[in-house]
Amino acid sequence: MADTLTRTATAPGGTAPDTRVPTVIADEVHVVYKVHAGGRKGGATAALSRIFSRKPAPGVREVHAVRGVSFTAYKGEAIGLIGTNGSGKSTLLKAIAGLQPVARGAVYSHGQPSLLGVNAALMNDLTGERNVVLGGLAMGMTKQQIRERYQDIVDFSGINEKGDFISLPMRTYSSGMGARLRFSIAAAKDHDVLMIDEALATGDAAFQRRSQARIEELRARAGTVFLVSHSIGTVRETCDRAIWLESGVVRMDGPSKEVCDAYEAFTSGK
Numbered sequence: 001m002a003d004t005l006t007r008t009a010t011a012p013g014g015t016a017p018d019t020r021v022p023t024v025i026a027d028e029v030h031v032v033y034k035v036h037a038g039g040r041k042g043g044a045t046a047a048l049s050r051i052f053s054r055k056p057a058p059g060v061r062e063v064h065a066v067r068g069v070s071f072t073a074y075k076g077e078a079i080g081l082i083g084t085n086g087s088g089k090s091t092l093l094k095a096i097a098g099l100q101p102v103a104r105g106a107v108y109s110h111g112q113p114s115l116l117g118v119n120a121a122l123m124n125d126l127t128g129e130r131n132v133v134l135g136g137l138a139m140g141m142t143k144q145q146i147r148e149r150y151q152d153i154v155d156f157s158g159i160n161e162k163g164d165f166i167s168l169p170m171r172t173y174s175s176g177m178g179a180r181l182r183f184s185i186a187a188a189k190d191h192d193v194l195m196i197d198e199a200l201a202t203g204d205a206a207f208q209r210r211s212q213a214r215i216e217e218l219r220a221r222a223g224t225v226f227l228v229s230h231s232i233g234t235v236r237e238t239c240d241r242a243i244w245l246e247s248g249v250v251r252m253d254g255p256s257k258e259v260c261d262a263y264e265a266f267t268s269g270k
């Protein structure tokens with residue numbers, strides 16, 4: 001998306017022109033998962049005839065996780081995505097990051113949105129050291145930038161606190177260690193659009209404190225931040241805007257205080 005997408009329309013309810021810069025535009029986004037519900041698969045002839053007749057395989061069920069979501073996010077905004085379990089928050093983030101194809105509609109974004117912790121494609125058979133380099137390259141960092149930040153990444157991850165683990169293959173790491181390294185690599189780069197799925201935040205208390213502080217720094221430097229969280233307190237504290245999803249549909253979008261109040265009233269009445 002070009003920089004020229006700066007909006008100059010009149011702000012709602014006012015006469016001053018709206019000069020905010022859009023960073024992500026979701027236009028009627030639908031995401032549908034296809035799930036194999038088991039059962040007999042049938043033979044090769046049956047599969048071939050399904051391809052030609054364009055009929056879905058028997059036993060394939062569809063989960064319509066995101067249903068026509070539209071919004072525009074602007075530079076400088078921190079947006080909390082809230083909603084009950086299974087309402088489509090993580091799916092929407094993956095669609096914005098380009099990790100999940102949209103069935104209908106479109107996502108336009110300024111720069112490459114990064115989903116913290118997932119974008120770095122790490123390889124289990126390679127050492128932590130090699131993964132830092134590969135993860136950095138995968139995020140678009142140069143070799144020079146990776147060299148400069150390598151020690152910070154390793155220190156931040158705390159992988160070497162109990163010995164020289166960074167020179168061992170990732171498969172020898174505990175799941176917490178792997179998650180910490182992934183987070184540390186992703187957090188080493190400044191992002192235009194940064195998405196944080198709190199479900200991904202792992203690690204012990206000390207690492208959680210470090211990562212919280214790092215998220216604040218990244219927020220300050222990123223163009224736009226999306227945060228999926230079940231902690232309404234965190235959304236109130238860290239986000240100025242909130243989008244409430246329910247059954248894949250936007251139920252409310254506005255200042256985080258108003259949206260969080262309405263969401264809490266909804267969940268307390270359940």
Ligand SMILES: Nc1ncnc2c1ncn2[C@@H]1O[C@H](COP(=O)(O)OP(=O)(O)OP(=O)(O)O)[C@@H](O)[C@H]1O
Nearest residue numbers: 033035063065083084085086087088089090091092
């Ligand atoms: N890989 C998948 N395959 C099939 N269905 C999926 C898949 N991932 C999610 N779903 C379904 O999509 C819907 C939305 O799930 P999603 O994980 O996006 O919700 P969420 O709001 O992030 O939930 P939570 O708050 O529990 O993390 C749910 O009905 C879920 O069962």
